[in-house]
Each structure stands twice: as C-alpha cells, then as structure tokens.
Amino acid sequence: MPDQPQPCPPPQQPPPRGVVDIESPEQHAALAHPLRQRLLFSLGHEPATISQLAVRLDTAKGNVAHHLKVLRTAGLVRIAETRKVRGGTEQYYQRVADRMAVAEPRTEGTAAMLGAVAQELGRSPQTTLSLRHVRLSPDKARELAETLARLVDEAEEGEPVHGVLVALYEQVRPGEDTADATDTATRTPTGTA
Template identity: 65%
Template sequence: MTDEAPPSRPPQDAQQIGSPEQFAALAHPLRQRLLFALGRRPATISGLASQLGVAKGSVSHHLKVLRAAGLVYVAETRQVRGGTEQRYQRTARRMVVADPEAAGTAAMFGAFAQELDRSPEGSAVRLRHLHLGPDKARRLRELLVELVDEAEEDEDDQPVLGVLVALYRPAGPAGGG
C-alpha cells in the first residue's frame, strides 16, 4: 500500500486556537508544514517525511507535539510487517485564533515568514491602516472571514496555498490622524 489514502475531511470544520500548548505547537514552521500536508488526507510518518524532505524522527517528534495540542489525531491504524502503521489527520479544516496572545501570535508570524521564504511562487502580503467607522470595520471583518471560509477549492492535484488574514485595531494612533 502506498502512503496515499482516499480524500478524507477532518472531523471538524473549524477549531478555535487559544491554549498555550496550541500556540506553542503552531510556532514551529515544520509543524505548520505538517498541518498543511495533512490538510486533505491522512498520512503516515514515512509519507510525510518523504513529502517534506525531513527525517522520520523529526516528523514523529513534531506530530507528537501537534497531537498533544489537539491539532492532529490518529485517523487510521493498521498492522504492517510486525509493526503498527498510523495515519495522522488534522482535527479541523481551518483554525481560528479568536483571542490572539502576543507571544503565540509572534511565534506564528515567525513561522509564517519562514514559509513565505520557502514559497516557490510570488506571495501577496499587504499591511494597510484604514480609517473605518464601527459599521464598516464590522462589515470588512465579516467579508474577510467569509472570503477565506467560503473559498472554493480545486481538485486534490492542485497546489496547496496558505491564507492568513488578520484585522486588528492598532494600540496607538496610526498616521497621526
């Protein structure tokens, strides 16, 4: 049997991220790469190591951290040549950081920056400060969430793209206004 399994959806559509263990787990770039790799179908440690070009021991360690944080689980187990093979899967299709914490968010952005460096194609990153009243800010937040949550995906043979969206109110005045 190969490391390809039929497409399988994670058991949850969305998972709230908020615990220190989850922020710590998401802070490492390899763990984020593992989560991307597990986005559509379960995979074995060997399959992930081959796909990502890293050692099986490293994949195993980082999967244990992700599992302890509740971000992946063992979706399938089977006996193979005197051992047990496990296939891991993400617990949710998307992750929602409801109440970001500075340290965890900084670590996640650091991992995000490393992923941008590894990206084979041009990426789009924008930072802009907008002057918006409460109603327009609420509507923009709703549109951004809807855009990401409802994006229609192509077939499994297409590249995986990461999407990170943040809307926030700066602590101090922006642009002196």
Template identity: 65%
Template structure:
C-alpha cells in the first residue's frame, strides 16, 4: 500500500515551518541545498547527487528526513530497468520559518556559503548596518521581500541565481551597560 497518492497535488504556495521534525530537518546544510534545488522542479536521487556533487546514499538519507518532515514528497514514480525511479518535489513553493531556530539558521547559512564557494560567477555580497526605527525596518523588510517575489524567472535556459535576504536587529553587546572608568 502506498503512503502517497499516485498524483500528488501541486505544491502549496506557502508552507509555514513549525514542527520539531521540520526544524530538525532544516538543521543540516545538505538538506537546505536539496530544498533549494527542489524549489524549481522535481528531481531523482541520482540527479540531485550529480547536481550537488554528493554521494547518492547520502542524498537518499537526507531526502528521507525531508520527506518524513513533510517538506518534500514523491511527485512521480516510474519503472526503469527493474526498479522504481522516484522524482521528489518540495511540498511548497515558499517555506516560511515564523520563529527561526539557531540550528536551522546556521545550516541555511552554511548551505549558502557552500553555494557561494561553488558559484562560477563572482557573487554580490554586501553587509551593512543601518540605524532604523521599527517602522522603517518593517518597511524595508517588506520592500526586500516584494523585490525578490517580483523578480522575473526567465526560464530554464537562464543561469540559476540564489538570493539571500536577511534583515535583523543587531544584538546589543553584553557590556553596553558597563560604566566608564577613569583609569584610561
């Protein structure tokens, strides 16, 4: 008996990440990279292993973790050379982590670092610190999200680009309340 329908529904538009299993699944850089890759079209374990330069058994293990967490599903199966080929797909086009956890954030940044290292073109990477009111920070976040959401996808023939957008309030240093000393 199958645990998935023969023709699963198309991916949801947005999936909110919230279960412990989902957070655990997001806590590994290869699983992050698999989700990045599956964000565009379904792929087999062999295709993913080749594209990510990873061992097929390792990819299969991480696909199982992602599937058990409900982040991917089997989109299609077909018989090939006496076996069954499975095509995996994300369960949603966009995945939103309402309350990010440190392990998942660290894994995502590690996955992005790996992608930057493998990029055939020079990446654009900028870090700025801005003093913003809460209202201006909220507006900037909305503008950045809108800019990325509205970017045109020019189709299969164009190079694939990754976009990482992060807006965060910088933590105050632990010594920010310490008093100044006259022994300078």
C-alpha cells in the first residue's frame, strides 16, 4: 500500500496579542451564532484549516466555510497562512486578536456564546460549573471583576486548553425596569475567548 501524503503541520503561531473591540453591527451579528462562537474558541490558540475545524467541531466543511466567511467579513478572523497541498490551496484561519471586548453586550450574542459554551461543556471530560449570587457594592463588584480577569490571565500555561467563562452582572430587582438598571449599572468589558 503506498504511503498516504502527510498533511502539513499547522502553523504554530498564536493569535496576535491584543483586544478587538466589538462595536459594529456586522461584528455583533457575527457573534450571534453558537457555531461562530465555537469557531472563535477553536481558533483561540492556533490557526486551523476548514477541514481541521470541521473535525474539531463535528460539523460539515461547508458549514464551517460559511461561518468563517461571516467572521472574516466582520473582521474577527483572517487568513494566517496559505499553503499548496496536493495541487490545491490550503488556508489556515486565525483570530485577529487573542481577546474580544464587548462593552455593550447584545442579547443575541450573549445567548449564542452561552449556547456555544453549553455545547463545549457537553463534550468536555472535565467540567466545573457554578452560579453564585453575592451582594456587592459597585466598588467591590469592580474589584471582583478585575481580580477574576487577572486570575484568568495569569493562569495560562501549557496544554490541554480549558475554557473559562467569567461573567459578573447585576441582577435586576423585582419590579425594576431593565432600562433603568442599564443606566445605573457599571459596564465592564467582557471577553470572548
């Protein structure tokens, strides 16, 4: 049996350091689908091809290609490298930054991100999930948000990759209009990992 051609190893370059601010309607729309969120999760540590992403996410290559196009049009992913393979061209996709900050989250994007996290949790061999409600002053809430962000930033080392979702939000009091709560709430940028 002849030897099968071996695929080229993926480029070993992490996404560019930095933060992309999610502000445009195209960016918000791109984040409003769980598969696009999962593509961003998967591209968070190294570039990958459409075929590699389809295998990782257990979906069709055409589906991956479509959603990558939406993410690329919104400026959230880019082509990191192109290689000639068996007479064709293989493109490695990469996130444009290692973090995405959403200063004013929209319901659709948050729902898609939480749906994507739920799918990832369902496939994970190791999961910790905890929801707590605590009473905090605005200063203490800001301090907690900064501490959680710092802990996650300092924790990264080696393999395997773990997903970390950090959310700090103020609950709307019974009978309070959500528009009033938004006006008085302190907004802290959240990230899509």
